[in-house]
Amino acid sequence: MKVFESLPVTLIEHVDLTRVMTIDNRTLNSADTAVFLAPEDSELAIMKTVSDYLYPKPLVLFNPKWGFEEESGFGEFSGFAGSFVVVYAFLGLEVRGILSKRKGMIFRCVRDGVLSAERWYVLVEEEGALKVISTFKLRPSITEVENVLYNMMAANSPITKSAKFLRNMVANVTGKKCQKSPNTNEI
Structure with a gap:
């Protein structure tokens, strides 16, 4: 971490987590923040x-080794x-999916310190570019993200497109529009 190398040694202290309980509380009380790199749930x-010693000062986690x-x-x-x-x-x-696979990502970036304004984005890769397909105000669960991606894949699948084509062809031949059932996606 070259950024920290230029700072005076007295401004930064690296403390091994296993020693936290044995060090003098003044060390923790004098800190402006604590940063944890890739902590595990066992820590x-x-x-x-x-966090209790530092309160109300910030505690920062980078890449915790657990999923939300x-x-x-x-x-x-x-709760913590x-x-x-x-x-x-x-x-x-x-x-x-059955006939295809999609790559995507979940993305969030808070800008200018406004935490409540930034959304969670679900993006998919299409023709080499990323396209936003959904946004969430709160952090989405894996199930919510999977549902968004599966629904998008289903809407764009060859089977769905063929069914729509056949439905439109029947409507043109009979002169009647096919109605969707109100409770299902069936025609």
Whole structure:
């Protein structure tokens, strides 16, 4: 981390997580922030302790080694793990259908410190470019993202296009428009 090399040594202190409980509390109380790089869920208790000492100063996590869908299973630390605000996320994904597969991503980037204004974007790769296909105000679950991608794939599948073509051809021959059933996607 070359950025930190130019700063005086007294401004930055690297403390191993296993030593946090044994160091003098003045070290934690004098800190302006704490940064955790790729913490694991087994380190939540130590992170919570550091957070309590630092409060109201910030605690920053980079690339925690757990998925947000796992946070509800952290017992007494579920609320703590879920309390972090995501300011930047870039998560690649791939969905496979019967006849095709799609690559995409979930993206969020908070700009200018306005946390409530930024949305979560679901993008897919089309013809070498990324296209936004959905946005969410709150962090979407994996199931919500999969549903968006599967629905998009279904709407663009050759089977769906063939069914629409046949429906339109029948309508042209009979002179009647085919009606969709109100509760299903069937014609």
